[in-house]
Amino acid sequence: MVEQVRIEKVLNNNVLIGVHPTYQEVVLIGKGIGFNRKQGETVPFDKADKTFLLKGENEKEQYMNLLPHLDQAIIDFMNDVLIYIEDRMGQELNEHIHIALTDHIAFAINRAKKDIYFSNPFLFEIESLYAKEYQVAREVVDMVQKQMGVSLPEGEIGFIALHIHSAVTDKALRDINKHNKLISRFVEIIEDELDLSLDRGTVDYNRLIQHLHRAIDRVHHGESLGKENRLAELLKNEYPVCYNLAWKLIKVMQKQLNKPVDESEVLYLTIHLQRLSNKS
Template identity: 40%
Template sequence: MYRVVKVLNNNVCMAHDKNGVECILVGKGIGFAKRQGDLIKEESVEKVFYVKDTENKIKFSDLMEKVRTDVVGISEEIIAMAEKIKGKKLNEHVHIALADHLAFAIERIGMGIDIKNPFIAEIKALYKEDFAVAEKALEMVRERLGVYLPEDEAGFIALHLHAAVENAGLSVTLKNTRLVSLLVSIIEKNLSRKIDRDSLDYLRLVTHLRFAVDRVAKGMEVANELLPTIKRKFKKAYRIAEEVANEIEKELGKEVPEEEKGYLAIHIQRLLPN
């Protein structure tokens, strides 16, 4: 059994568990008509979250005083949905970061300030599961609060969710997304054309670029027995791949192996005219 501390919305409550430890409960209808001190049965609860880190506890407590409870409640439902869909546990800091972001986004929209997301296409392609959750989050905000957040915000929410799953931190996720966007621009400049953001070619390219950046950052090497053939047959594509690799090296401070350049060249070759 859990004892209610505070109802955030019909589906989310702050509560104490049987040991008196504060937790966040998520479950359909568990907060309906509940008051402080009421009991909630364990079988009614779909998800239980604990904020254990001392610093995060302080930040979450401060957040609860500054942010509307219904916004925090929606944020917790989004986190529960993300964990269920992705099958992975999110870093507990997301309970603070996501609610804070949502509250600020809603405040900005109320003031008529609409911030554009320059990496929306890359985010859609790279983090599809996170973006799908983020789109549902916008629906929840619209239906529950009557606030229409633009698609750009789904991109920002997706970044928060992805960073929490990867435990890399939002700054690293954003840096890598920005780098992929820059690499696409370099390729487009060499192709003298824009790549259709809705095409399968684009999806394949950014996905490969993301994993290439990740491998280089972690110092992982890949075998490429086709490298001599790639260099000989795909000369232009390999030259572009070298330019892309130079940018990765400049950003990460790590050398890109020739084998990695070869795989980049294969993907670039598919974009060149026959």
């Protein structure tokens, strides 16, 4: 038997808020699903192309406040975009992306129409860390161009990729941005201390960024790489500049994350730094 959702509010022809017998408050999205329907009526749950939960009054209020500021064309377009992202990523998205990404792209389109552009200082790092999300975000920007007739700047690919990454990992966008800023700070320190300019397009730069990202994750999960006393002594003697720089980066990481960092991280970071130093 198909479950019925009692309509609480029809937002427009294609979006309505209802009460599901199990999931409680839900948003149903589908072409014409709200057409000619009224509060209190029921609609089959499987009529929706896409559904998502409203987790609490705060999220409901955010969604209700956002929609009146959006054109119907944007709402319909974003419904298609979110279904497309979920299909391309091959997994369900955290429900909050429906509000956050809709809000972001709607305002990005408005800014672009007024020739107001934001740069994205973390573009290389985002592409390196979240390659699939970045590719899907690029496709979304192409969709904006083709369907909405608006060209978004390249920096928006990075911002959209972060929203996608947040939705597939359940990580808060705030924490993701914090980690990206920390990685960018590391890059600044490395370039300053080694007196070089890192080529963002190289495999070695990509490896460094990936390593720093994994190191931050290991710190959060309290993971250890294990003791390597002989290797530590060798690297300290052979590559003192990179070894000391690695320690400096670890101290910064420790301070910014406010968590202890396994000393073995220094060793593997030294190897990455020495490789970059040799090639520069």
